Amino acid sequence: MDPQKLAELRRKYADAQVFDAQTEKFQQIAKALVGDNPGGARPKPYSGISTLLDAPIQEGLADLDIALIGVPMDLAVTNRPGARLGPRAVRDVERIGPYNHASNTMPHSLARFADVGDVPFRSRYSLDDSIADIASYYRDVVAAGVLPLSVGGDHSVTYPILQALGAKEPVGLVHIDAHCDTAGIYEGSKFSHGGPFRAAVLDGVLDPERTIQIGIRGASEIIWEFSYESGMTVLHIEDVTRMGIEAVVAQARAVVGDGPVYLSVDVDGFDPAFAPGTGTPEVGGLTPREGLSLLQGLDGLNWVGADVVEVAPMYDPTSNTAQLGAQLLFEELCLLAKAVS
Amino acid sequence: MDPQKLAELRRKYADAQVFDAQTEKFQQIAKALVGDNPGGARPKPYSGISTLLDAPIQEGLADLDIALIGVPMDLAVTNRPGARLGPRAVRDVERIGPYNHASNTMPHSLARFADVGDVPFRSRYSLDDSIADIASYYRDVVAAGVLPLSVGGDHSVTYPILQALGAKEPVGLVHIDAHCDTAGIYEGSKFSHGGPFRAAVLDGVLDPERTIQIGIRGASEIIWEFSYESGMTVLHIEDVTRMGIEAVVAQARAVVGDGPVYLSVDVDGFDPAFAPGTGTPEVGGLTPREGLSLLQGLDGLNWVGADVVEVAPMYDPTSNTAQLGAQLLFEELCLLAKAVS
Amino acid sequence: MDPQKLAELRRKYADAQVFDAQTEKFQQIAKALVGDNPGGARPKPYSGISTLLDAPIQEGLADLDIALIGVPMDLAVTNRPGARLGPRAVRDVERIGPYNHASNTMPHSLARFADVGDVPFRSRYSLDDSIADIASYYRDVVAAGVLPLSVGGDHSVTYPILQALGAKEPVGLVHIDAHCDTAGIYEGSKFSHGGPFRAAVLDGVLDPERTIQIGIRGASEIIWEFSYESGMTVLHIEDVTRMGIEAVVAQARAVVGDGPVYLSVDVDGFDPAFAPGTGTPEVGGLTPREGLSLLQGLDGLNWVGADVVEVAPMYDPTSNTAQLGAQLLFEELCLLAKAVS
Amino acid sequence: MDPQKLAELRRKYADAQVFDAQTEKFQQIAKALVGDNPGGARPKPYSGISTLLDAPIQEGLADLDIALIGVPMDLAVTNRPGARLGPRAVRDVERIGPYNHASNTMPHSLARFADVGDVPFRSRYSLDDSIADIASYYRDVVAAGVLPLSVGGDHSVTYPILQALGAKEPVGLVHIDAHCDTAGIYEGSKFSHGGPFRAAVLDGVLDPERTIQIGIRGASEIIWEFSYESGMTVLHIEDVTRMGIEAVVAQARAVVGDGPVYLSVDVDGFDPAFAPGTGTPEVGGLTPREGLSLLQGLDGLNWVGADVVEVAPMYDPTSNTAQLGAQLLFEELCLLAKAVS
Amino acid sequence: MDPQKLAELRRKYADAQVFDAQTEKFQQIAKALVGDNPGGARPKPYSGISTLLDAPIQEGLADLDIALIGVPMDLAVTNRPGARLGPRAVRDVERIGPYNHASNTMPHSLARFADVGDVPFRSRYSLDDSIADIASYYRDVVAAGVLPLSVGGDHSVTYPILQALGAKEPVGLVHIDAHCDTAGIYEGSKFSHGGPFRAAVLDGVLDPERTIQIGIRGASEIIWEFSYESGMTVLHIEDVTRMGIEAVVAQARAVVGDGPVYLSVDVDGFDPAFAPGTGTPEVGGLTPREGLSLLQGLDGLNWVGADVVEVAPMYDPTSNTAQLGAQLLFEELCLLAKAVS
Amino acid sequence: MDPQKLAELRRKYADAQVFDAQTEKFQQIAKALVGDNPGGARPKPYSGISTLLDAPIQEGLADLDIALIGVPMDLAVTNRPGARLGPRAVRDVERIGPYNHASNTMPHSLARFADVGDVPFRSRYSLDDSIADIASYYRDVVAAGVLPLSVGGDHSVTYPILQALGAKEPVGLVHIDAHCDTAGIYEGSKFSHGGPFRAAVLDGVLDPERTIQIGIRGASEIIWEFSYESGMTVLHIEDVTRMGIEAVVAQARAVVGDGPVYLSVDVDGFDPAFAPGTGTPEVGGLTPREGLSLLQGLDGLNWVGADVVEVAPMYDPTSNTAQLGAQLLFEELCLLAKAVS
Numbered sequence A, B, C, D, E, F: 001m002d003p004q005k006l007a008e009l010r011r012k013y014a015d016a017q018v019f020d021a022q023t024e025k026f027q028q029i030a031k032a033l034v035g036d037n038p039g040g041a042r043p044k045p046y047s048g049i050s051t052l053l054d055a056p057i058q059e060g061l062a063d064l065d066i067a068l069i070g071v072p073m074d075l076a077v078t079n080r081p082g083a084r085l086g087p088r089a090v091r092d093v094e095r096i097g098p099y100n101h102a103s104n105t106m107p108h109s110l111a112r113f114a115d116v117g118d119v120p121f122r123s124r125y126s127l128d129d130s131i132a133d134i135a136s137y138y139r140d141v142v143a144a145g146v147l148p149l150s151v152g153g154d155h156s157v158t159y160p161i162l163q164a165l166g167a168k169e170p171v172g173l174v175h176i177d178a179h180c181d182t183a184g185i186y187e188g189s190k191f192s193h194g195g196p197f198r199a200a201v202l203d204g205v206l207d208p209e210r211t212i213q214i215g216i217r218g219a220s221e222i223i224w225e226f227s228y229e230s231g232m233t234v235l236h237i238e239d240v241t242r243m244g245i246e247a248v249v250a251q252a253r254a255v256v257g258d259g260p261v262y263l264s265v266d267v268d269g270f271d272p273a274f275a276p277g278t279g280t281p282e283v284g285g286l287t288p289r290e291g292l293s294l295l296q297g298l299d300g301l302n303w304v305g306a307d308v309v310e311v312a313p314m315y316d317p318t319s320n321t322a323q324l325g326a327q328l329l330f331e332e333l334c335l336l337a338k339a340v341s
Helices: A003-013 A024-034 A083-091 A127-143 A155-165 A196-202 A219-223 A225-230 A237-243 A245-256 A288-296 A320-340 B003-013 B024-034 B083-091 B127-143 B155-165 B196-202 B219-223 B225-230 B237-243 B245-256 B288-296 B320-340 C003-013 C024-034 C083-091 C127-143 C155-165 C196-202 C219-223 C225-230 C237-243 C245-256 C288-296 C320-340 D003-013 D024-034 D083-091 D127-143 D155-165 D196-202 D219-223 D225-230 D237-243 D245-256 D288-296 D320-340 E003-013 E024-034 E083-091 E127-143 E155-165 E196-202 E219-223 E225-230 E237-243 E245-256 E288-296 E320-340 F003-013 F024-034 F083-091 F127-143 F155-165 F196-202 F219-223 F225-230 F237-243 F245-256 F288-296 F320-340
Strands: A066-071 A113-118 A147-152 A171-176 A206-216 A233-236 A260-266 A302-309 B066-071 B113-118 B147-152 B171-176 B206-216 B233-236 B260-266 B302-309 C066-071 C113-118 C147-152 C171-176 C206-216 C233-236 C260-266 C302-309 D066-071 D113-118 D147-152 D171-176 D206-216 D233-236 D260-266 D302-309 E066-071 E113-118 E147-152 E171-176 E206-216 E233-236 E260-266 E302-309 F066-071 F113-118 F147-152 F171-176 F206-216 F233-236 F260-266 F302-309
Touching (some): A003 C225, A024 C219, A066 A083, A066 A127, A083 A147, A083 A302, A083 A320, A127 A147, A127 A155, A147 A155, A147 A320, A155 A171, A155 A196, A155 A260, A155 A302, A196 A225, A206 A225, A206 A237, A206 A245, A219 B024, A225 B003, A233 A237, A233 A245, A237 B288, A245 A288, A260 A288, A260 A320, A288 A320, A288 C237, A302 A320, B066 B083, B066 B127, B066 B320, B083 B147, B083 B302, B083 B320, B147 B155, B147 B320, B155 B171, B155 B196, B155 B260, B171 B245, B196 B206, B196 C003, B206 B225, B206 B237, B206 B245, B219 C024, B225 C003, B233 B245, B237 C288, B245 B288, B260 B288, B260 B320, B288 B320, B302 B320, C066 C083, C066 C127, C083 C147, C127 C155, C147 C320, C155 C171, C155 C196, C155 C260, C155 C302, C171 C245, C196 C206, C206 C225, C206 C245, C233 C237, C233 C245, C237 C245, C245 C288, C260 C288, C260 C320, C302 C320, D003 F196, D003 F225, D024 F219, D066 D083, D066 D127, D066 D320, D083 D147, D083 D302, D083 D320, D127 D147, D127 D155, D147 D155, D147 D320, D155 D260, D155 D302, D171 D245, D196 D225, D196 E003, D206 D225, D206 D237, D206 D245, D237 D245, D245 D288, D260 D288, D260 D320, D288 F237, D302 D320, E066 E083, E066 E127, E066 E320, E083 E147, E083 E302, E127 E147, E147 E320, E155 E260, E155 E302, E171 E245, E196 E206, E196 E225, E196 F003, E206 E225, E206 E237, E206 E245, E233 E237, E233 E245, E237 F288, E245 E288, E260 E288, E260 E320, F066 F083, F066 F127, F066 F320, F083 F147, F083 F302, F127 F147, F127 F155, F147 F155, F147 F320, F155 F171, F155 F196, F155 F260, F155 F302, F171 F245, F196 F225, F206 F225, F206 F237, F206 F245, F233 F245, F237 F245, F245 F288, F288 F320, F302 F320
Parallel strands (some): A066 A147, A147 A302, A171 A206, A171 A260, A206 A233, A260 A302, B066 B113, B066 B147, B147 B302, B171 B206, B206 B233, B260 B302, C066 C147, C147 C302, C171 C260, C206 C233, C260 C302, D066 D113, D066 D147, D147 D302, D171 D260, D206 D233, D260 D302, E066 E113, E147 E302, E171 E206, E260 E302, F066 F113, F066 F147, F147 F302, F171 F206, F171 F260, F206 F233, F260 F302
8 A cells, every 4th residue: 555645544543542533524433432531431241230231220110211121021921931931031141232333323412311220020930910010110111201122022012012002193114023913812811912902903003004014924824814804914934035025125115104113123033044042933934134234224214212132041051142132122222313303 | 993894703613713714715614623613722832742743643644645654764864863762852843834825735534644654774873774674664655555754864864755655656855955866875874965966866766857856956966967967957046046936936837748747855955044953054044934835836746755853852942944844844744735636 | 878888897897996087187187196006095985184274294494395284373362362373273184185176286296395393482472482483484494495375373473474475575465364464563562464465565475466365354344445545456245145156256367466375265265154264253254265266266376475363273163164274274284285286 | 701601691591571570570570661562662761742641541431450640730839830830840750760679669560550641720810719619629549439639739739638638537647848838828828838737737637747748948947836836746957868768768657657647749849959940949948869768758658649730841952840740750659659659 | 726716827928928927036137138028029039130139320439338349350361261251140040049048148137238330440351450440459358348259250260359358367168169270370460360379378368287178179289289399278079079068168167267268169179060161170179058158157157248240141051150259258247247247 | 479489480480481380390290291392282172083082093903902982872871862973072071181180191291092992783673683793892802902991872781891800710890870770671781770780690791799889869760680690799889979989989890809990980970960961861970070080089999990881962052961971981991091001
């Protein structure tokens, strides 16, 4: 290279510390991260008390735009239990964020958010009570004007969240999953993790015509009639392959429109190679590159909340599922942060 | 959504049980599954004695269209042993089937099938005897007019299966694998898992010109001369990338034509990220979405049998390989069920 | 098939041993492998003392074209340690090579190479000394006219390697990674694994304008300003998706041109599903099929050396990462072997 | 050795097959195992459909002395779920039995037993219904005059079993566990796995004064008051260390006396090094040598049933816990078989 | 049992909640745990933000008797790194404490303690700086009159802790370990994890004649001369076997006497079956029952601090090591809590 | 401590390097290890090409007292295969030796030994040929006057080793195992891993009256008649518990006497908590402390060779089994080294 250019680089960078930047763009994002102390003190990723996306710990919702909430409940699974340990597993993931290059977002600059801990449950034995406890907790979140960003728990937790969020007006939904989760009453319970979106529609809190379900596959098709009958848009995995992600994004935006919309991501929407740590895996799913592109394409919608569910760490020997869950949570945070900014 | 539509949905679905359906299409598939007892008793996936694809257990072949058969033998491996535990691992997989949305198939409605247990072997020490035992067993299956659907074991087991199936007329073959498995005599044995398809051609039970091998890669190329010389069609993984699955399907159909054809899937055809539990993994393989699409595209051929081989669960900490194996087995069951219906 | 053809096949192949070949092409590659003893003695993959790519063990560099070198040092990681065990893990991988079908290369025929062991380090406690020890070792390799093919260790080891290789003339670089690794001084050290390529540019041993970085993603973007300011070409993972590998290859060739060029592959460039065993995984990375195609496309450049870094086996329960690392190393060996032949 | 003796050995044993025996004692046990076909056909351990202790599969209880029963229910856990997969894990264990050298018992010769499958449950969501379903099932077992030998499931399953067994007369209990499991109502439920033995006493089906609890430790002591107040004998792990197993056996025999007695073994009674696969592990537990000696010492009591509970295979990467569970089940089978013979 | 006694039990316990107690002893410990709300709200073990022993989170040392401190630093290991993730792993352990039956201790009633987070480090690359950072941090702890209870990190962290604790007066030491850790300068550094206790003696902060080392074994003996020459008492594992734990306790108490004494537990003192997750395992170590008895026997000494070190979770697939580490930490908390009460 | 003593310690040790020693005893063992370069260059345990016990690599047997030999063959297993990867796994273990404190032995000072690689096998498919290949190889070892120290492979490999060692005179045997391994012809083969010691006796190369088998348990008792009938001494695990190791040592010494004696250790003699990585685990086995004490007690016998067998690393997620195997190998090396010195 040109010796003069090398000299110039040396002049500017020879003693530069890790967060020193010479250009305005990078100075801005560095400042958002470490303030005015560039050489300084970012916590080491393996150190300290673990929180969701390394957010600060806060009791209560005061002054928050977005609340990161754990929902450690898995009484509604149809197969392998364990998602009750999902929030802990996602908290333990390090090195996610703070800057999203693909969408050029720095949520720290856009919104106030914190890890407010887990939904408190009366009983670890009662699915009915647990659903009620979640609904009650999220009504408070809604009342406080805070957007909830949640980590399950099994997918049944999304139903009471939608009860709170859609109480005034039914919301739309972008739903990534291997399963439609619109089954009927399952062995006596309408709260199974196979049915939250049927229940939400029947309650009038979810608008099926503004709902899109992406990544569907596997043998459970047999119980997803309600998705079709209620007018949901169902994209099976073979549709995703055929269409490509760009077209999926376009269809999702068209389906949900401008109204309030919720984002629910079940990690089993992804192939078990990427997300083995879940209770009802289905081979042949989305790749993380598809999934992240999809979320990044949903920028600018009228988001009212989001979740990542069904991370079950005992089936996740590499922690890949928790890492993917945390990255998805960060993408959701970016979407919500823009929505509140 | 329209209040009237919501009211209608509520009327139809408010009390609907998990297998209740309101539309004929879904009623049909639900009925095939749970009979006339929609709210009722499907076995829980984590419960009961495990069988291949949760098929009923049957001793003997009476009244069967298709026999699900375990072949727990791995004396022919060139590298890491363990596929003798493959049938057990695939039996333990839950939640596969019963309905195949992608191909709109419900094999329970089309064919009578059962898990008939494992091929009995005289000796766990003699590869030669084991090959003979398999051939003998499958001659009985063929004589009974039953289509065999098998789980290996290492890939050497396919040779005696082909001996039985091709005894009257050589069969064609769709073969998914990282390796052509057409090597010569290996350290004194012609039964190594590197050579079943050469042996079958030389026996006149396999037609090389009606044989296609898909997913080939890795360093063993050095010993696959016979594939080319005998007239097999060899698609390396880079061919799959270049052509796309639709073209691969078309070529496979063209190669095998209308004659009797066998389907043999070695799980090492898939990338080790999806199928680590196997003895001779090769990085850079098929994805499950490609593989499943490929199988679904082979609908309507003149199938005489199929297998999934080389699942070795001790290298499979997430059970992903067994899950993929079971899903592949289900796709094969769908193909065979249509063939006998 | 035609009976005459079958008879002919039988005549030629009925008694053929595994490495017997009837056609010249295959005879050549078989001979390179097992000499004139076709039925004979290839070592079993699970047997013997393990070396990199099963190369012979050699002390010193005499008569070598290419030296396979372990660099077991991980004092420079920002997050999870363990890559010091990377060379051992890659040595334990079996069944890689000797023939590369995709690029039609048999490196044994083209070059003399050996596993010369690991770089000796004065101290396991001093990052500064270790960097100096590596630089010193590679100066000897360069002086001997031998091309180094290395297995890390963390990515900091590439900086002293470049110091040796670029001493006379700055080299170009093809760099596969999730991270640009062009950060500034990190907590007091300029040798962190986040900064080798900034340090190399500032030393004048690496030409940034002849450098391309492929697969970049994740949150560290915040510290990669130097890549842009120095004129490196940065392809984020979404660029790879958008362009396709063929275009990436073309751009890489255009960037590095005809001058001397180094190849550095961090396994975290790949998605954690394929390469979980690494210290700073980032979801959403390259697939092995992309990565191998990319390397195969770089045939014929003026290679001066190559490495694979950041394999950390304690996070790799399936050994997939080590297997991928070994396959990448073999692809690199093919490139270097052609370069010296 | 003496040449004549060697000649004699050769005469008798040179051609002897694996189950050939020359002495009466061994002929008897071999005959019980393989009938009159000594060279012959024992199933290979890695082959076939898996059942508890390789017992035959039987629907219903007809003609049985002892029924091996799976109870795959874990809705009552206080911490990590997963024991619903315990019966499957224990079924997959191979090579347990058929002869118990330490107690010189061959249960096949003493009793008719079979794997009768799993307790059917109405709902996977209702702990209350599940407890009722178990009670109902075991009332049938008792009515049929069959001794139940069960595999959990979490420890809550023992309460309804005792309800059935103690309906006419309260039973005594030998209870191996880290926890007394005599807690009160837990978050609204009296069916938690922390309380089965309090509930059984209060129902009058378990006699606390004929109950001994062995291996107790950990922090839950805080909730075991009822054990002391009701008159149970509690041996903490430090008591076991101090007394030695022989004295523990003597005390257990003294406590339970001659009346009907049940045996319940929670695998968390063992140290997590031996039994990691369980939901509430406590470091510092029994060793298998202690536990097996203890069970062997309880020979000849008036046994009415037995169980092994809390095997949770997702926390059991070596399958050691399932293996220990299966061995314990076999020891229990030996005790029950003697009791019915 | 006596019907009247049963009636009485029913009267008292039929409706009792989990933390209800009828006797004073249990009421006291229950009250210390859940206050006056017996039926009420103990956090679920799988829920919430994880801290050491579920202690409250506190910034700073105000009003504390004992500070639980993480020391995530592993730059001093001689072999496998990873103990930097030890504090996180121990925080994730659930269900330890609050009551110690063996020593009848309820630390919550005796002392104020909190998880104050991790020692902040200037640099993850400098062992020397890290040692200085620890020393500085603990000088503040000592100055505040707070007893430190620490989780490593590798064993090098104990040296700067002792520098702070022994500044006024050399302390005695009970040291459980496979290694004496009294080596000399190691590859240029006196801070290796093989040498903290030599360094401490030479600094005059540790009294070797009041030091006992328990569990020593393995090949490193070759470098422990200093233990003998300085007058430490060294008990090899075979001494422990021979003497029994009671005698070991007696000797430990005799050696350390009445002066201030520190307790340092390296988890590799335990056999790798119980504690595989560590960097330098040595087969043939202590059992947890021995280790816990040993600590319980050290009640009433003049404790000035304690630690558990060398937990490395990437080698700990069952989490057994972290669980053992947490239980040891709780035993240490009990000792310290009595010391400050 | 006394200030003068502290001053003296500082004078001697303040600048001492890790292998500096001030006392003669330690100087001797340090010198044997690092020569005259105390501060210097011991290889780092995670670095370099792996060999058995870090012994030098040597082709051929010239000038050796003891040859470390791998025997990677597992065609004779009755259950789970995998021990063919045992030698590799044991080679990968680091940090074993060089000094044995318990027996005060430094084998480097007493004997010349090397890792001579693995027995070459004609075929990986023929058990019969493999047994012959081993016999042939060991005849050369015996002819060279070298003591063999071997790592299996399954236990069948000990039979051909004994054929070579006992050719002139039958040897005695100390045999640690869960199984007597004296079964008859197994499914047509007399080479099963269940029968090496019957075959050796019948060949006249093993003296059953000078044979002791220690640790026997599990259900295979049914086929061990030959042990009793031939006059072997059989110590079941309950005998070991009852007698204690000291008495076991005494009995072993009495049984084998002064004649030539071989030592064979099957890792399944140990409890699966300590040695999960093996094909036929049996719960309730020896502890490493017992096993190591036992070997150390056998010092001074007339050893002619030794082995460790049945390490199967795919069942060994913590590598504990390989570590135990390596430690046992080192104890055996100490015994042999003394025997040749």
